[in-house]
Amino acid sequence: MRVLLGVSGGIAAYKVPAVLRSLREDGHAVRVIPTRTALQFVGAPTWEALSGEPVTNSVFDGADTVDHVRLGREADLVIVAPATADLLARAASGIADDLLTATLLTVTCPVLMAPAMHTEMWQHPATRTNVATLRERGVQVLDPAVGRLTGADTGPGRLPEPEEIVHAAMGLMAARTRPGAQDLAGLRVTVSAGGTREYLDPVRFLGNRSSGRQGIALARAAADRGAEVELVAANVDASLLPEGVQVTAVETTAQLDEAMHRSAERAHVLVMAAAVADFRPATTNETKTKKRGDGAVAPIELVQNPDILASLVQQKASGQVVVGFAAETGDAEGSVLEHGRAKARRKGADLLAVNAVGTDRGFGDVPNAVHLLDAGGTDVAQGSGSKDDVATVVWDAVVRLLTQRDPAHSGAGSARTER
Structure with missing residues (x-):
């Protein structure tokens, strides 16, 4: 595969040689196109x-x-890392004042950008608008x-690790080249994400550690595969929300319950990935x-709070698919998977993704691993890696289930039951 590796001028450029080395070791031909400022961090000889x-x-x-045209036409994949705020702005505006930005205007292959900048720059409305524009164009x-x-700053804005960038790039290529890449086209999908809060008073609440990243990855993947997506987001960092999906913001379990049941009236697939509080205070102080x-x-x-997943299963319409998530820890009474199997049989969802959670896994910006169980507690699939990797496994399983129920379901344009 012919890869163009664009490098813009940020301190995170020092990590990108590892991306280049990994691509080369995997047998890909790579042409590096740095910006002028990128060469201030890593020189051309390297x-x-x-x-x-x-x-x-x-x-x-x-x-x-005419290299800026030739390189773009010959490329199978473009990776830009780091993508600084300046590079994102120039790419979104169609400015072509160097070889990298000119080449970006000629490519028709998949493009992946890995941003890196200070938190304030990433969260600035101008950057958010530029990112939204690029995503709308398919980047x-x-x-x-x-x-x-x-320095001493901490927050969103750090370049993903080189192996994560390479993995995302290869996943992008696989999604573009595999049959049925738009296999959710025509479906209406609702995904919940984040963690609910139950207020003790105007200041304090009972909550959990969910960041919403897995649910967000599921929503983004469904949209990429052609679905019309609503994301019901419970207390999720706004900077993480994907473009191209409808977002409904909620805080409490009661609000999440109402939003999911309202959306269920028209959704073909419901995914309960949010971490829902099992209990709430009997009274809330004013x-x-x-x-x-x-x-x-x-x-x-x-x-006790209402069991949203169980209620969605009980009330689901004919042909509707309900997917649940179960964050578990093993204990003296059973392993993570044993608890998960019992929950799968109890809840009755079409699929239940069981994952182990702890201080360094499951919640937050860390890898995830799931066992997908059917309503009887039988393993139907397993997935591990990034949140995006897990999302792919879940949607692949949903598509298999839809195809088993209706062999006519084979991707975009297939007939589906209207609600």
Whole structure:
């Protein structure tokens, strides 16, 4: 495969040689196109030595073969890492003032951009608009990682690790080339994401550690595969929300319950990926709860919340598919999978994704791993890796289930039951 690796001028450029090396080791031919400022961080000799190809950032080099057109036409894949705020702005505006931006106007192959910048720059409305524009045009713009930035700063804006960039790029190519890449076209899909909050008073709440990243990945993947998607987001960082989907924001379990049942009236597939609070305070104080002078702690009485997944299963329409998620920890009474199988039989969802959670897995910007169980608790698929990897496994399983029920379901344009 012929890969163009664009590098723009950010400190994270020092990580990108690892991306280049990985691509080369996998047998791909790679041409590096740095911006002028990128060469301030990693020089041309490094890129040439690792790629085995010449490096330039000028449209006047290779003018006899019109390289900015030739390279774009010959490319099978374009990766831009890091994609700085400046590069995103120029690409979104169609500016072509160097070899990289000129080439981006000529490519027709898949394009993946991995942003890296300070948090304030990533969250600025101008950057968000530019990212939305690029995504609407079909460019896959990754969400930056959350972590240590330049200096002492921490937050969203960190370049994803090289192996994650390569993995996302290969996944993009696989999605574009496999049959049925639009196998959810014509379907209406609702995905819940995040974690609900149950308020004790105007200041405090009972919550959980869910970031919503898995649900967001599921919503984004469904949209990429052609579905009309509604994302019911419970307390999710707005910077993580994908473009191209309808977002309904909720906070509490009661609000999530109402939103999911309302959406269920027209959805073909429901995915309950949100982490829902099992209990809520019996009463909510209208003012902040104060400490007692004697040091005694007032007990908090809890009542059980409605079981949204079980209710959706009980009320589902003919042909509707319901997928649940179960975050589990093993204990003395059973393993993660044993608890998951029992829950699958109890809930009755068409598919239940069971995943182990802990301090360094499942929740947040970390890898995930799931067992997909049917309503009887039998394994039908397994998936592990990034949240995007898991999303692919889940949707592949949904498509198999839809095809089993209706052999006419074979991708875009197939007949489906209208609700």
